Amino acid sequence: xxxxxxxxxxxxxxxxxxxxxxxxxxxxxxxxxxxxxxxxxxxxxxxxxxxxxxxxxxxxxxxxxxxxxxxxxxxxxxxxxxxxxxxxxxxxxxxxxxxxxxxxxxxxxxxxxxxxxxxxxxxxxxxxxxxxxxxxxxxxxxxxxxxxxxxxxxxxxxxxxxxxxxxxxxxxxxxxxxxxxxxxxxxxxxxxxxxxxxxxxxxxxxxxxxxxxxxxxxxxxxxxxxxxxxxxxxxxxxxxxxxxxxxxxxxxxxxxxxxxxxxxxxxxxxxxxxxxxxxxxxxxxxxxxxxxxxxxxxxxxxxxxxxxxxxxxxxxxxxxxxxxxxxxxxxxxxxxxxxxxxxxxxxxxxxxxxxxxxxxxxxxxxxxxxxxxxxxxxxxxxxxxxxxxxxxxxxxxxxxxxxxxxxxxxxxxxxxxxxxxxxxxxxxxxxxxxxxxxxxxxxxxxxxxxxxxxxxxxxxxxxxxxxxxxxxxxxxxxxxxxxxxxxxxxxxxxxxxxxxxxxxxxxxxxxxxxxxxxxxxxxxxxxxxxxxxxxxxxxxxxxxxxxxxxxxxxxxxxxxxxxxxxxxxxxxxxxxxxxxxxxxxxxx
RNA sequence: CUCCACGUAGCUCAGCAGGAUAGAGCACUCGCCUCCUAAGCGAGGGGUCGGAAGUUCAAAUCUUCUCGUGGAGGCCA
Numbered sequence: 001x002x003x004x005x006x007x008x009x010x011x012x013x014x015x016x017x018x019x020x021x022x023x024x025x026x027x028x029x030x031x032x033x034x035x036x037x038x039x040x041x042x043x044x045x046x047x048x049x050x051x052x053x054x055x056x057x058x059x060x061x062x063x064x065x066x067x068x069x070x071x072x073x074x075x076x077x078x079x080x081x082x083x084x085x086x087x088x089x090x091x092x093x094x095x096x097x098x099x100x101x102x103x104x105x106x107x108x109x110x111x112x113x114x115x116x117x118x119x120x121x122x123x124x125x126x127x128x129x130x131x132x133x134x135x136x137x138x139x140x141x142x143x144x145x146x147x148x149x150x151x152x153x154x155x156x157x158x159x160x161x162x163x164x165x166x167x168x169x170x171x172x173x174x175x176x177x178x179x180x181x182x183x184x185x186x187x188x189x190x191x192x193x194x195x196x197x198x199x200x201x202x203x204x205x206x207x208x209x210x211x212x213x214x215x216x217x218x219x220x221x222x223x224x225x226x227x228x229x230x231x232x233x234x235x236x237x238x239x240x241x242x243x244x245x246x247x248x249x250x251x252x253x254x255x256x257x258x259x260x261x262x263x264x265x266x267x268x269x270x271x272x273x274x275x276x277x278x279x280x281x282x283x284x285x286x287x288x289x290x291x292x293x294x295x296x297x298x299x300x301x302x303x304x305x306x307x308x309x310x311x312x313x314x315x316x317x318x319x320x321x322x323x324x325x326x327x328x329x330x331x332x333x334x335x336x337x338x339x340x341x342x343x344x345x346x347x348x349x350x351x352x353x354x355x356x357x358x359x360x361x362x363x364x365x366x367x368x369x370x371x372x373x374x375x376x377x378x379x380x381x382x383x384x385x386x387x388x389x390x391x392x393x394x395x396x397x398x399x400x401x402x403x404x405x406x407x408x409x410x411x412x413x414x415x416x417x418x419x420x421x422x423x424x425x426x427x428x429x430x431x432x433x434x435x436x437x438x439x440x441x442x443x444x445x446x447x448x449x450x451x452x453x454x455x456x457x458x459x460x461x462x463x464x465x466x467x468x469x470x471x472x473x474x475x476x477x478x479x480x481x482x483x484x485x486x487x488x489x490x491x492x493x494x495x496x497x498x499x500x501x502x503x504x505x506x507x508x509x510x511x512x513x514x515x516x517x518x519x520x521x522x523x524x525x526x527x528x529x530x531x532x533x534x535x536x537x538x539x540x541x542x543x544x545x546x547x548x549x550x551x552x553x554x555x556x557x558x559x560x561x562x563x564x565x566x567x568x569x570x571x572x573x574x575x576x577x578x579x580x581x582x583x584x585x586x587x588x
Numbered sequence: 589c590u591c592c593a594c595g596u597a598g599c600u601c602a603g604c605a606g607g608a609u610a611g612a613g614c615a616c617u618c619g620c621c622u623c624c625u626a627a628g629c630g631a632g633g634g635g636u637c638g639g640a641a642g643u644u645c646a647a648a649u650c651u652u653c654u655c656g657u658g659g660a661g662g663c664c665a
Contacts, residue, residue: 029607032611042606080608161665294663307591314662316663350593354660379593419627451594461613463627464613535613543629546630548624
């Protein structure tokens with residue numbers, strides 16, 4: 001359904017037209033002076049020059065020609081030329097009733113759904129997830145869900161780092177430790193064991209050990225490089241080891257992402273793109289897109305309008321090996337073949353921006369990706385500790401994601417048991433749910449592109465702009481609705497009446513913004529706008545709650561109207577937190 | 589050195605397709621539970637929006653310069 005602001009704008013636009021002014025000046029915005037009005041239009045001032053009239057005259061003119069007044073209840077021109085409006089409470093309640101009855105709470109879904117692919121996560125196999133992986137996972141998941149909410153067809157791809165030197169290192173170290181394994185017996189022709197020769201714990205230890213050895217020992221490094229080469233060229237035993245690594249590691253990653261409530265539709269990785277590389281390189285050479293430069297194979301991506309030098313996109317090192325640009329391009333070929341996406345969104349550390357500029361340009365220039373396909377880079381900032389420096393453990397090491405989650409859950413558990421007496425198992429479960437909201441909301445409430453400070457105390461607080469505060473608000477509503485239903489009444493099919501009080505109307509106007517906020521968050525790929533919105537909505541609800549005795553209201557239609565408003569508020573909040581990737585408990 | 593991002597209250601952050609008195613939260617001071625979760629609500633103090641010019645009727649928002657911080661700049665991702 002249409003946005004409330006657009007409905008208001010239509011009325012005022014007709015008045016602009018009737019008064020002889022262009023409709024485009026009728027842009028309506030939310031009032032920045034809530035003490036004066038609810039909505040405003042500043043078009044009279046914008047048009048003053050064109051029409052050579054004082055803004056206030058235009059404003060008065062427009063008001064005089066306002067004939068449709070379904071939504072605009074009060075309108076007033078104020079110097080120098082503001083047009084201030086208040087909305088008809090009756091129309092707002094009707095709007096909300098319609099919204100409540102609709103499937104998607106009034107969201108106007110895309111008429112032509114796009115195929116969108118979100119590339120996020122990006123963990124390396126055989127390495128534990130650390131806090132650096134949090135942002136990509138949380139932001140990507142949210143972008144995916146927002147786009148889905150807007151009616152698009154969206155696939156999330158984890159894009160595993162599962163190929164290359166790191167794998168060679170593990171194979172080499174494993175061979176040193178267990179040389180008798182059949183994988184390393186060149187004459188072995190039988191079936192390899194189905195059981196992996198290591199656990200995830202061992203794997204996580206093998207990699208850093210091997211990496212350290214390679215740095216210290218040139219010979220070891222060469223062995224690892226050779227193992228990498230053999231693996232990539234189909235060495236039977238190494239491939240079998242690689243499959244074990246993948247199976248063990250992916251199982252562990254799935255578990256960890258599940259704990260974070262992050263779900264990938266595709267578990268593709270760099271290895272999947274590998275098959276496309278030889279043809280791609282041959283093709284790029286043949287068509288003249290790629291040329292040799294200082295021994296490496298590159299694609300020029302410099303454009304005339306550039307103010308700075310953009311280095312070429314490198315697709316092959318001088319030793320013939322491929323590198324991340326190669327894989328990223330090949331992955332695009334694969335995606336084009338498999339899904340033909342209209343839009344690919346990369347959720348990656350912002351420091352990789354230049355690399356993606358190169359890849360995007362190369363992809364477009366070479367026709368790997370059609371001209372009309374949108375390629376977006378959503379770069380996120382660093383997660384810092386309280387000291388403003390990259391987040392570390394107390395000992396100064398890299399913090400594992402699962403440890404961070406556990407720490408937050410403990411903190412939450414403490415708070416829950418300190419505040420109320422709850423059963424052990426329920427407290428644990430609630431701590432988990434609320435803890436996750438604290439982490440995600442803490443991250444998402446900041447603009448993705450900026451660095452932010454991860455402050456455990458602040459994020460787990462129940463006060464202020466935090467996940468727990470939002471959940472607390474939802475729980476409050478649920479509690480009232482449960483009591484209402486316990487009296488034998490049903491919450492279904494109730495309708496709202498026009499708001500009688502200020503806090504009620506404020507809550508209603510806030511609720512009416514839902515579809516607009518969601519659309520805007522989608523267009524700008526900005527989950528933090530949803531956070532800001534539900535914080536406002538929660539505040540509006542809590543104010544209303546404080547002044548209004550809902551269950552003890554004696555006027556039955558009024559009471560039902562309150563309940564209907566509560567149901568709608570709850571549904572909006574739940575829809576928003578779902579898009580942010582967490583949910584509300586029954587009690588807390 | 590070149591390019592990019594950021595700089596808003598003591599702290600953490602919004603606002604930045606220009607609009608009226610720059611907003612929250614935390615912290616600080618005060619008030620509100622015989623009443624649906626006080627993990628709440630209300631009130632108060634706290635700002636030359638890093639600095640300087642410019643564009644405009646109007647600049648935190650746009651442009652240029654400048655200072656500070658962080659980042660990137662062909663064979664790691």
